[in-house]
Amino acid sequence: VKQRMQMFNSPYKSVLACVRTVQKTEGFGAFYRSYTTQLTMNVPFQAIHFITYEFMQEHINPHREYNPRSHILSGAVAGAVAAAATTPLDVCKTLLNTQENMALSSVNISGHLSGMVNAFKTVYQLGGISGYFRGVQARVIYQMPSTAIAWSVYEFFKYFLTKHKLEKRTSL
Template identity: 90%
Template sequence: MSPLELQHGVAGSVATLLHDAVMNPAEVVKQRLQMFNSPYTSVVACVRTVQRTEGFGAFYRSYTTQLTMNVPFQAIHFITYEFMQEQLNPHRDYHPQSHIVSGAVAGAVAAAATTPLDVCKTLLNTQENLALSSVNVSGHLSGMLNAFKTVYQLGGLPGYFRGVQARVIYQMPSTAIAWSVYELFKYLLTKHKVERRASL
């Protein structure tokens, strides 16, 4: 791993800290609304019910797990993207195909590697009663370690990789689009800046 790849990995990780602090409550609400037989009828109803019955802390119950998942995800994502660019586009020219392929591979690798953490985060966010009662967990599940133990009780090692294919399939086009758009705008802005300097 080159120093530049490592720097990109650190930059992506640090950006994730702030992003997740703001977005974790929204993720909790989204996942609760997506649950099978969700008791919530709207976003507002979900927020009010969770706040009243579980307290404000419920919106951040999975925050450490979210960070534990997203920091490695972004580090792996950025490092893999830079590695792929080094292989496919060593001169770092604007080359849409290399950006799309590198972005897709980076998303797939990061998604597959962090699926166990995503499974634990989902269990913490949804607090699925049927799953928790089947392993005699009463009350609210909290903490990453408890989530890891509970997922293992529910499904053994394969339980940590439930949904890995769907997660990879979702991330590949998402990261391919994000990187190709990022590289396009970077190219256009840099080209515009160079042209302005040349005209002076």
């Protein structure tokens, strides 16, 4: 629903109108059309994200001290790498979610696109290899501050809670 509302010239005037129209014209299954793609995207995204964060911390903060700058930098890099690497899956998910008529009709697809394999084939037909990376810059720019903030907040609370526990133990 969110992605259909964000489409250029979206015909939907409200969330409720979009939900009603999709339900009526495409059925309940339309709301889950890209579910497997979403899961397939989130697993590698999180794996790449955590591995990259740990790799960065190992190099710029090897003693694993509380260091906000290193957490922010590592988090931003981790988000950027994970976002860039999983952009092809995000492009396919977006095509499945939006069922963008002009794109589908340009490759002679009538009806609705379903399944990740069909989405991958269609994206390739529409834009070749570079089609898989449409919007990569915007996705990276979106993820970098998000993951930088998330990691710095996580590390702050980890430090705060650990320090607080140590202070309690030493005062006993």
